[in-house]
Each structure stands twice: as structure tokens, then as C-alpha cells.
Amino acid sequence: MFDGVVRRTVAVWNALLAGYARNEFDDQALRLFVEMISESEFCPNATTFASVLPACVRCKVFSDKEGIHGYIVKRGFGKDKYVQNALMDMYSRMGRVEISKTIFGRMNKRDIVSWNTMITGCIVCGRYDDALNLLHEMQRRQGEDGSDTFVDYEDDGGVPFKPNSVTLMTVLPGCAALAALGKGKEIHAYAVKQKLAMDVAVGSALVDMYAKCGCLNLASRVFDQMPIRNVITWNVLIMAYGMHGKGEEALELFRIMTAGGGSNREVIRPNEVTYIAIFAACRRSGWVDEGLHLFHTMKASHGVEPRGDHYACLVDLLGRSGRVKEAYELINTMPSNLNKVDAWSSLLGACRIHQSVEFGEIAAKHLFVLEPNVASHYVLMSNIYSSAGLWDQALGVRKKMKEMGVRKEPGCSWIEHGDEVHKFLSGDASHPQSKELHEYLETLSQRMRKEGYVPDISCVLHNVDDEEKETMLCGHSERLAIAFGLLNTPPGTTIRVAKNLRVCNDCHVAAKIISKIVDR
Ligand code: ZN
Secondary structure (H helix, E strand, O other), X not given: XXXXXXXXXXXXXXXXXXXXXXXXXXXXXXXXXXXXXXHOOOOOOHHHHHHHHHHHHHOOOOOOHHHHHHHHHHOOOOOOHHHHHHHHHHHHHOOOHHHHHHHHHHOOOOOHHHHHHHHHHHHHOOOHHXXXXXXXXXXXXXXXXXXXXXOEEOOXXXXXXXXXXXXXXXXXXXXXXXXXHHHHHHHHHHHHHOOOOOOHHHHHHHHHHHHHOOOHHHHHHHHHHOOOOOHHHHHHHHHHHHHOOOHHHHXXXXXXXXXXXXXOOOOOOOOHHHHHHHHHHXXXXXXXXXXXXXXHHHHHHHOOOOOHHHHHHHHHHHHHOOOHHHHHHHXXXXXXXXXXXXXXXXXXXXXXXXXXXXXXXXXXXXXXHHOOOOHHHHHHHHHHHHHOOOHHHHHHHHHHHHHOOOOOOOOEEEEEEOXXXXXXXXXXXXXXXXXXXXXXXXXXXXHHHHOOOOOOHHHOOOOOOHHHHHHHHHOOHHHHHHHHHHHHOOOOOOOOEEEXXXXXXXXXXXXXXXHHHHOO
């Protein structure tokens, strides 16, 4: 159609561009854009850029992403709201959320899309606390009469706008990641008031948020009250039961879902994610054979073809239960077009638990080629060697890691207190209560020893003596967050701590003993 148009207007060019961009034909979109600016007499406008920018972000070949920003400014569209929204999105997806924030801060006409884009940007970059602070800011901009929280006014028209279902769907995973239950409940209340809670996507995000904050009952209640549920809603609940160690219930939910036994009798066809949730439930409950059976029948019963991450789940399931050799053999049966990174990682993790140097080395050999910049592969392999007493080899892996310039992501924990989310980094002394927290952990560790706690110093990477290792364990971010919770919340209340990385064995044991001592 486009080729047949004799007199092309800007709108015609934009229509095809938008079509390409929306369907993620990014190369074509960019090529058409270049054609437009070089061959036609038409100048691109704001609509053009709103289509081109998302294509630029996704297109790996196109490297000069800042260049297009400069081009837009030169063309005089730098202050256009739609263009600014698209630019913010672009920079956030490039991991440069600081630049998005600068653009956001300078905007004089923000709309709901600007707010949602900025909040999404923070979430995409893992800046959950920033996302929650933005939501808080939206709240503070309430109407003069104070009748409604969550209201902002567009500067130009004075028309109020409120966080919509997109805002809520964006922020709720942030609450889940930070275990910020108070904020999550506030959003739930807002959703009910604004009649957004019936929305299937918002409802699913609420179920997920409650489950990840440890409130399985609330998650289940929200699920039951939803008038419409889709496969995502079911997946979230199945995942939640699995996560809480209730494998039996998770599998029962799976059966109900596929047989149409839910309260509104809908038959839901499971998808790839459903199987991930099911395998995770099997893993938590240690049901290896049940998991294997579901894996081998998934295609025949529900038409879901196993992907790389399904294999990885099964490798994990077998490996954790000690069937490391079988796990290795399963990887060898994987079709060559599937991504094996996750499967090898699972195998390496299993080798750490069961101290298998032989298979660990095989897995690590593959991972060092496939993902040379991921710190955890080196750390795991080094730990496997250390626990087998192979110090030289352990040192060799660490040296290799250093040579490659690979850095471990710093451990970070969050705890919600009042309106704020407090953040702790490993060994961090920047928190105002830092000294107090370390002293408290010190006294606590004496009581822990009486309860039989023995520090597991194998969790410490560095080459230091044992006493120093113990001190370093005490500085793990989750310990600081737990201490903060103990010192700042009333006795008997639940302490919820969220973390970016997996908890180490030692902190896991310590948390159990602390929980027993202080009765929390
Ligand atoms: Zn730890």
C-alpha cells in the first residue's frame, strides 16, 4: 500500500513507521526512518520520533542511541511531551535511568504516561525504592481539598489525573521485590476505591505482591475474589504455593485449572510459565519423579514444548536431590537450538551442594565460555574447589575472575519501616543506625552460639583468617536489615526483609536461630 501511494505525506510515512515499530520490525523501522529523512522532503515530527525511539532501543545493531537524542533536540522536538516520554523509556531500557530522571525533572508538561514511564524505568533498572518514592510523590501532589490521594494535575490544563491500572501494575512488582507490604496494602486499598482491583492484570499483580511478601492467605483471598482470571493469575498463585513449600496445593491448583474446576468453571490452558511454576513447586517439595513425569508429558497433554528454562528446572530438581549424573545426562539430550546457560548454571549449583568437582568442572567450562562476565559462576566453582580442599584450584578460579575484570554484584537488602524503605549494603556503615546495629548483632551472636549456631565460614569468598570471616558474615546486608527490624519494630511483629541476591547458607541458618531466640 505504502509503495503505491503517489503523494506521501508525513502521516503516511508515520503510519508505516508506527506499524513496523509496534510489531518490533525494528530494522525495517530504522531503515524507513533513514529513507524518510534522506529521500523525502518531509521532516519527521513528534509522532515519528515516538515510533522510532522504541525501535532504536530494541535494535542491537544501532549503537548511536544518544546521537538520535541530539538530532531530536536540533530539530526542536526536545520539549515535546510524547518525545520526552519515549526518550525516558529509551534511556531506562539502556540502563541509564539517571538520564531519564533528568528529562523527567525538566519536563513542564507531564502526563500519566510520563509518570508511568519513569516508574517503569526505575523498576527495569532494579531501583525499586526510587519507584516507590515516585509513587509517594504522586500521592503528595494531592488535590487542594485533600479529598483524594494519588492525584496529580497536568500543568497546562488543570485536569487532574490519577495513577491508573498501568501505574499499579508497574509499582506492585516493586513492592513485591522490596517486601514492602505496607505500601502494597495501600495500593490495594486505592485499587479497590478506584474500582481497578477487578482488572485482571492488577488483581494478578496483587496476588503476586501478597505472596512475595509472605502473605499466602491474603494472596489466595484476592485470587478468590477476582471475577475474571487468566493464565497469568493462575500461574502467580501456583508459583506462590510452590514458593511457600506447599507443593501438594500447587499441583492441586494445576489440576483444577486445567480441568475447569475453578469457581467460575473456566478451563485454562497452561503455558510455558505454568510449567516453570509447577517444576519450582516440585523442587521445593523434593518431588523428582513427579516433576520428571510432568516434564515428559507436557507436550502431549497441553502442547507446551520444553524450552531451555524448563530443562534448567529439571536439572535443578535432579541435581538438588543428589542425582547429579542424571542431571548432566539430561543436558546432553537438549536440542541444540535451546539455550543451555540456565541448565549449566543449575548443574553448577547442584555440584556446590553435593560437592561434585567432576561435573562442576564440566558445567563451569561451558559457563565460562557462554557467560564469561557473570561473577556467580566463578564464585560457585571456586567454592566447590574450596569445600573439596582444592585450594590451589579455588585460587586459580578467583584469579581468572579477577583477570576477566568480573565483579560480584554487591548484596543489598531492604526493609520497610513506616513510610520509608531502608536499604542496606553488605558491610555498609552508611546507615545512621549502623553502629548500633553492629553492636546489637554482636550481642545477638553470643546468644546464637548458646542455641548451637556455628558460623558457616565457607560462605565467605575472601582469603582471610577465620575470625575475620565471621565478622564479614555478620555484615551481610540481610543481617543488618534484620537487626534494624528487631530494634525498630514492636515485639512480636513480623519482620520482612527483601534481597537482591540469593541468601547465603550461613545467613539462612542464622535467620532461623534469630527467629527462635527473639520469637519473631
Ligand atoms: Zn549471608
